[in-house]
Amino acid sequence: MYMWGLKIAAKVLPISKPTLFIGKDALKQLCHSVSIMGINKVLIVSDQGIVKLGFVKKLMFEFERVGVHCHVYSDVEPDPTYDHVEQGLALFRQQHCQAVVAIGGGSPIDCAKVIAACATNNKPVQRLVGLLKVWKAPAPTFVLPTTSGTGSEVTVAAVVSDPKTHAKTPVMDPKLVPIAAALDPSLMLALPAHITAQTGMDALTHAIEAYLSGNATLETDRYAIAAIRLIDENLPKAVSFGQNATARQNMALASYYAGLAFTKASLGYVHAIAHTLGAKYGTPHGLANAVVLPHVLEFSKSATQERLAVLADLLELTNSHVSDSIKAQAFIDYIRDLQGRLDLPTHFEHILHEHISELAKQSLHEARWNYPVPRYMQQHECEQLILALANPK
Numbered sequence: 001m002y003m004w005g006l007k008i009a010a011k012v013l014p015i016s017k018p019t020l021f022i023g024k025d026a027l028k029q030l031c032h033s034v035s036i037m038g039i040n041k042v043l044i045v046s047d048q049g050i051v052k053l054g055f056v057k058k059l060m061f062e063f064e065r066v067g068v069h070c071h072v073y074s075d076v077e078p079d080p081t082y083d084h085v086e087q088g089l090a091l092f093r094q095q096h097c098q099a100v101v102a103i104g105g106g107s108p109i110d111c112a113k114v115i116a117a118c119a120t121n122n123k124p125v126q127r128l129v130g131l132l133k134v135w136k137a138p139a140p141t142f143v144l145p146t147t148s149g150t151g152s153e154v155t156v157a158a159v160v161s162d163p164k165t166h167a168k169t170p171v172m173d174p175k176l177v178p179i180a181a182a183l184d185p186s187l188m189l190a191l192p193a194h195i196t197a198q199t200g201m202d203a204l205t206h207a208i209e210a211y212l213s214g215n216a217t218l219e220t221d222r223y224a225i226a227a228i229r230l231i232d233e234n235l236p237k238a239v240s241f242g243q244n245a246t247a248r249q250n251m252a253l254a255s256y257y258a259g260l261a262f263t264k265a266s267l268g269y270v271h272a273i274a275h276t277l278g279a280k281y282g283t284p285h286g287l288a289n290a291v292v293l294p295h296v297l298e299f300s301k302s303a304t305q306e307r308l309a310v311l312a313d314l315l316e317l318t319n320s321h322v323s324d325s326i327k328a329q330a331f332i333d334y335i336r337d338l339q340g341r342l343d344l345p346t347h348f349e350h351i352l353h354e355h356i357s358e359l360a361k362q363s364l365h366e367a368r369w370n371y372p373v374p375r376y377m378q379q380h381e382c383e384q385l386i387l388a389l390a391n392p393k
């Protein structure tokens with residue numbers, strides 16, 4: 001019933017979209033937009049890496065120039081916890097801020113979205129965790145991503161962790177979608193090549209899983225296809241030539257489109273297994289997706305052949321007259337080839353054989369309750385897949 005409800009919701013509910021500013025003046029435009037909304041005091045949420053790059057200073061300068069006063073909470077860490085949210089919230093209240101502005105990767109953005117929700121709902125974080133628990137509209141939220149992958153700038157979810165159990169607990173509500181996002185390539189030029197590759201593969205996985213989802217619609221297909229096309233054309237360039245502003249901007253747009261696709265169509269087994277590996281071993285999310293993706297595509301190929309063939313045609317991977325089966329395999333081979341071109345690993349040595357059964361169980365539990373996958377996986381099949389991740393052929 002729950003999955004059926006999600007399918008109906010995906011068909012009838014519109015996707016909320018933040019106002020988008022894109023290009024080299026996007027940061028300035030976002031600051032101007034905040035100012036003309038009558039907001040004159042904001043909490044900037046970020047992390048120490050972004051502070052060191054000078055981006056928080058740059059953002060504060062632009063805000064002050066248009067008459068918006070700033071307070072800064074810059075202690076967000078990867079996988080932010082309830083404690084980070086509480087610290088930022090305390091500063092928001094103490095300084096009587098009117099809006100939250102996130103600058104950084106997925107962690108500061110997720111933390112900011114939850115701070116904004118707590119600020120107006122007067123509830124501790126724990127009581128906002130889950131589906132549709134955000135009753136009142138959050139404080140106005142604006143975001144400036146510095147990575148291209150999570151899609152957090154557009155999604156209805158924000159993931160925060162319980163500091164005691166380290167469990168990742170998502171807050172999911174359409175009200176979490178930010179008011180505006182600035183995709184400014186100048187904020188992405190300093191991203192190291194390996195992080196660019198991993199986050200880019202996260203965006204690609206969002207687009208592919210959304211496209212193969214049982215909840216996909218014509219609208220989500222359009223966004224997924226746009227993202228896949230942009231990633232094919234720009235991710236290798238952004239990894240090899242980090243200063244290429246056009247490739248960076250196109251990757252930011254790809255992440256945004258992929259976010260629009262999966263926030264409605266949802267995800268699949270790649271994310272379920274990647275989340276489990278992240279929780280067990282701290283495997284970075286984008287890296288886990290990159291390694292798991294071709295394995296799950298192979299598993300679900302019998303049920304997704306036609307859709308994969310469309311993607312193969314989109315990227316002109318084969319002669320158009322060959323069978324769907326050959327096209328589908330060509331798309332999976334393309335993903336493996338892309339892994340090599342981006343210098344990503346093909347397996348994980350840190351997966352221990354004695355953990356495989358439990359890893360499979362947890363992955364399937366997450367998928368069962370969240371993801372409209374095209375082909376269901378049994379426990380022994382998931383164990384075989386994870387074993388293949390641990391043992392290269």
Ligand SMILES: [Fe+2]
Binds near residue numbers: 150202271289
């Ligand atoms: Fe992801």
